Amino acid sequence: MEEDAQPQKSFRNLIDPGAGFGAFVGKLGDALVKAIDRPLGYAVNWGRMFSLWPVHLETGCCSVELGATSSPRYDLERYGVLEAFGSLRQCDLIIVLGTVNRKMAPRLRLVYDQMPEPKYVIAMGACAITGGLYFDSYNVLPGVGNVLPADVYVPGCPPRPETLIQGIMLLQEKIKRDQLKYV
């Protein structure tokens, strides 16, 4: 738990003076960290951005367009996104497919909490962004923002497959520029 409390983990934190790395503390150590951190981070992020596996959790009707995006015409798999029918513990992406209502929200959070780090969230459709058409419904949350931290918002009701693909490419761009996280 104490380790989790550290604000930003970096390769630097791994270098412990008491553990035999003492020679690398100081200017030489900084140079070494810089030399390793960036290429290593680039390689790991490159691997992550082309193997996004979404959880199979359908919260609303945008799942039809996700199905269409997985179809041969749009072929989401060429971006490395493969609908994983296995365990959510192997997934790193959750696409919130539309409306999130009061019964679904705790389950959505539970699924998100079980996923391993690093994990990314795409809010798909107007309902997942602000509640959309159902802004005044008694059972629908005004967007997924209070439940999950969304990385990318994909607008539309429902978004066309091209829009979803653009959202995924934006997420890949974000992952590429991300600092390497050691978890």
Place this chain on the structure above:
Amino acid sequence: MSGKMSSASDNNAYNKDDNGSLDVNKTSASAQLHSGSFHVEQLEDRDRYMTLSIGPQHPGSGHMRIIIVVDGDIIVSADPDVGYVHRGEEKMSEYRTFLQNVPHIERPVIHDSSNILYSYCLAVEELIGLQVPERAMYLRVLLAEIDRIQYTLYWLAILGIFMGHSTMFMWATADRELFVDLADMASGNRITHAYIVPGGVRNDLPDGFADKAVKFLDYFERKRLPEYDKIFYDNPLFRQRSEGVGLLSKADAINLGVTGSVLRASGVNYDVRKDEPYDIYNQFDFEVPIAKTGDSFARSILPMYDIRQGINIIRQCLTKMPQSGQIRAKLQPNPRGPPGEAYSRVESGRGALGHYIVSDGTPKPYRHKMSVPSVRNLSAMPHLLKGAKLADLPVIYWSLNIWPVEIER
């Protein structure tokens, strides 16, 4: 009640089945007793049973959860738990006008949006007293049949992928794009068209629609549909998993209230388009396919024959349609009718879909009730799953032609 209801009782489908009479006593006991949960903790030998939750995060569950009690491999009880997509559409209707209601009413089944809207518009027109122009009627039928086909192809794709048949998913979703393109061309959006509106349709067809439609239909009917039979329906693996699985007898089908292809697969000849024709469906020449076995295979293959009839109707529609004319009746800014009620019913991709609207004379509905076919087909699921093997759950569940978002509205 409306005139459509009285014609229903005259031409009752249940009176005209082949055997002539209906023996309600043949209903199995589980069809009557399936409702209510199975309380394992009250049983003596409760260690035998295991309770499983299929969903909502499960590849085979859709948007809902099925609570299942298994004894080894055999399902003892299945209890569908819905409400994960409940959005209160019926309540929302009460504070929107008849025209403002159009976009959100098609959201429960976004890939069969024309049919759910068709039924709503028929009810509103009856309430307000609108006369729909003839060309608009043909355009409505055109979009309704295109949507029925693309809905069925999506359903087939989902059935295929949950049977472990990835090729069927790929082929059906790829061919579905042809019909999505046609609907996109006519209405401007891929799946939520809002094309059918009270009084007619929203806009006219673009140039070249008929040529493109005929080209697509020829390609799909001659080249693709026979391939589906070869790779999926004649596949011995699929036949072994579906034939004789999930038997629903004719009496059970009627008593449980299922509709659409599930009802026709059990041998009941009932199609709203034939039995209570709405708009101009009585001018088309088409057949209602029926199967008598009532197993999962019959329920899986019947929608493909519905697709063939849909293609037939689209072809007739394109030739019979008046080439020009008005497409929408004139409407007041906030259309309203006298106080009263209206019920209308159409045959959607899943079965009979009705809207019941009560008006108190204002431009907004006083009460709006959607009677959706997925709920009716879902009511047969606990009965069918009881005693089935756990491995048969996907084929029984998805052959029931359910779209879970529609259940909850």
